[in-house]
Amino acid sequence: MPRMPSRPMGVAVALCLTLAAAACTASAPSSDAPLSSSSPVDRRAGGVATRAELTPAIVELLESIRESDTDQLAVSEADGRFLRTLVLATGAQRVLEIGGASGYSAIWMGLGLRETGGSLVTIEYDPDRARALQANITAAGLDDVVRVIAGDAFAEIPALSGTFDMVFLDAWKPDYVKFLELTLPRLERGGVFVAHNVINKRDEMLDFLEAIERSPDLVTSIVSAGSEGLSVSVRR
Ligand SMILES: C[S@@+](CC[C@H](N)C(=O)[O-])C[C@H]1O[C@@H](n2cnc3c(N)ncnc32)[C@H](O)[C@@H]1O
Numbered sequence: 001m002p003r004m005p006s007r008p009m010g011v012a013v014a015l016c017l018t019l020a021a022a023a024c025t026a027s028a029p030s031s032d033a034p035l036s037s038s039s040p041v042d043r044r045a046g047g048v049a050t051r052a053e054l055t056p057a058i059v060e061l062l063e064s065i066r067e068s069d070t071d072q073l074a075v076s077e078a079d080g081r082f083l084r085t086l087v088l089a090t091g092a093q094r095v096l097e098i099g100g101a102s103g104y105s106a107i108w109m110g111l112g113l114r115e116t117g118g119s120l121v122t123i124e125y126d127p128d129r130a131r132a133l134q135a136n137i138t139a140a141g142l143d144d145v146v147r148v149i150a151g152d153a154f155a156e157i158p159a160l161s162g163t164f165d166m167v168f169l170d171a172w173k174p175d176y177v178k179f180l181e182l183t184l185p186r187l188e189r190g191g192v193f194v195a196h197n198v199i200n201k202r203d204e205m206l207d208f209l210e211a212i213e214r215s216p217d218l219v220t221s222i223v224s225a226g227s228e229g230l231s232v233s234v235r236r
Pocket residue numbers: 073074075098099100101102103104105106123124125126129151152153154170171172
């Protein structure tokens with residue numbers, strides 16, 4: 001981990017930090033050592049860099065999912081991008097999605113997880129959607145990152161082993177509080193519980209919003225990457 005400067009930075013040192021990745025040859029006091037060559041926030045498993053780019057083929061696939069999404073189930077592109085960013089920022093390893101639909105959000109998270117070395121389990125109970133979800137994950141080249149379960153998440157989650165360090169909830173809104181109760185005991189400390197539509201469908205989940213707000217175990221922010229709203233709750 002890089003050391004924080006113990007006193008105000010000199011210009012040369014500031015420039016070194018700004019150009020951290022470049023070869024900065026200006027001399028700096030040893031206590032202000034420049035950043036090491038490895039990323040200072042590299043939380044990928046084993047620090048192994050496996051970049052997952054948003055290739056034209058993936059962009060086309062994501063667009064085709066949205067075009068065939070006549071029920072408008074998928075998260076917005078802005079929220080998809082946010083989920084990918086959140087996975088990378090937290091270095092998430094074990095992610096659970098409740099309500100996978102046709103895989104739009106799962107692909108965004110899968111791209112992040114390809115880079116963290118983690119994996120996603122996504123559960124979808126509509127059989128047709130679950131089939132499309134699996135096909136889209138395969139088309140995205142994410143079969144080794146994303147596991148699709150066709151079934152009712154209330155029955156499937158207890159059958160999963162282990163804990164999660166991120167849960168993304170996007171099922172029917174009146175069920176949110178029950179899914180919180182089911183999964184919170186299995187969320188690691190420092191893990192994040194993320195729920196979708198907390199702004200545009202707020203009235204359908206008031207009990208859930210009250211629960212995350214009141215829980216002494218959660219620190220919550222409501223963010224609005226798109227217009228639908230996401231709650232992001234960190235477990236203490
Ligand atoms: C809003 S959509 C999910 C959209 C998806 N996250 C995306 O961005 O592409 C909600 C999905 O949750 C599924 N669902 C609802 N309740 C469920 C349950 N108990 N178990 C599994 N899936 C459920 C629905 O069938 C529906 O496809």
